[in-house]
Amino acid sequence: MKEKDSGILKIYNAMHDYFGPSRWWPADTPLEICVGAILTQNTSWKNVERCILNLKKNKVLSLNALLEIRVGDLQKLIRPSGFYVQKAKRLKKFCSFVYGNFRSLKNMSLLDTDTLRKNLLTVEGIGPETADSILLYVFERPVFVVDAYTRRLFSRHGFFDEKTEYGTIKSFFETNLPGISGLYKDYHAQIVETGKLFCRKAALCDKCFLNNEKYFKNNSKVI
């Protein structure tokens, strides 16, 4: 793996110039971020927004309320996000994990990053990306979130093979970027915005503003 100045900071700047600051993650509370992170698994954010609204209207966007609501009722509220049977279960598992072990997200935040990550990954329904989203956007840890767009965008521009494993891509970004959580938050958001507009089809990809040799002049495989 190439050590420094792989060009990814330049690419970040280009995306930031193009879209402006992202103000991610859109949410009123830390728990809302956790809920959103689970609901958005393989699902468009638009659909997740309806669910969040349903949960707010029914005043169940708290640890206690989510623990107390009947699973069938929860399923109805989160139905628009798809996979609602398993996601209802995942939300409940997550809440009972947090409440059972720490009582609150605030108490949980006292743990160091590695321990936090290991804890999150023991929860059924929390995989690497969801765990890292929570670490970054809830606990403000400088952890890089790798999603499908990250994989697609950077593999198409020659940084690594599309099927490079999650952890390898994650540490590629983390070793090539300064460890600033604010930067990681915005970087991930910028990737998603870029991906939505330019990565969905090959034809769109050709129109991507990043198709400029000044960003990718020596992009033979970096990893």
Next chain:
DNA sequence: GACCAGGCACATC
């Protein structure tokens, strides 16, 4: 009607 979306768990080879 096919394809995709801010994944994950589990089965099978």
Next chain:
DNA sequence: GATGTGCATGGT
């Protein structure tokens, strides 16, 4: 370890 499959709604 790698690959395949089910989960499910709503937009393009």
